[in-house]
Amino acid sequence: MRLFEKKTLFSSLALLFVLLLSQPLKAQDYDYTDTELINFGKVLVEVITIQQNTQREMIAIIQENNLSIPRFNEMMGQAQEKGEDKVEGTKVEKEAFKVVADALNGIQERMIDDLTKAVVAKGMTLERYESILADYQADAKLQEKIHALAE
Secondary structure (H helix, E strand, O other): OHHHHHHHHHHHHHHHHHHHHOOOOOOOOOOOOHHHHHHHHHHHHHHHHHHHHHHHHHHHHHHHOOOOHHHHHHHHHHHHHHOHHHOOOOHHHHHHHHHHHHHHHHHHHHHHHHHHHHHHHOOOOHHHHHHHHHHHHHOHHHHHHHHHHHO
16 A cells, blocks of 8 residues: 555654754854745745645544544554554444545645645755755754745
8 A cells, every 4th residue: 555655754754854853953054045045935834834734634534534533543553563454443444444544645645746846836946945944944043044034
């Protein structure tokens, strides 16, 4: 199931995010232009909005299929650990889980596409955006500069 590959990707990205946030703050000179930083700030707002909207959509789908978020997460953990056919639950829960997992896979693919389009629309490559994002998350002075440029 492709969901597990995406789940691994998102888990890796989440881990990267946590690791980046845990790095000590450092002041550096970056080779980013003010225009790049302004565009990054605009993209960051769009990315956050896309992620929040996607999360709301995912929660709604889980709930519409009569699963709670904790129960779905528990079943997802079982599926990742033991395989989809080893998920424990009632027949109704298992059917709902399959429907939700398939729907979430499609939503995640659309989110990745939307995020990519948002970055590219501002004239940035994904690599450049990720580079600025990593520095932004690790450096309070760069955050301040981007916030000042946004005003």
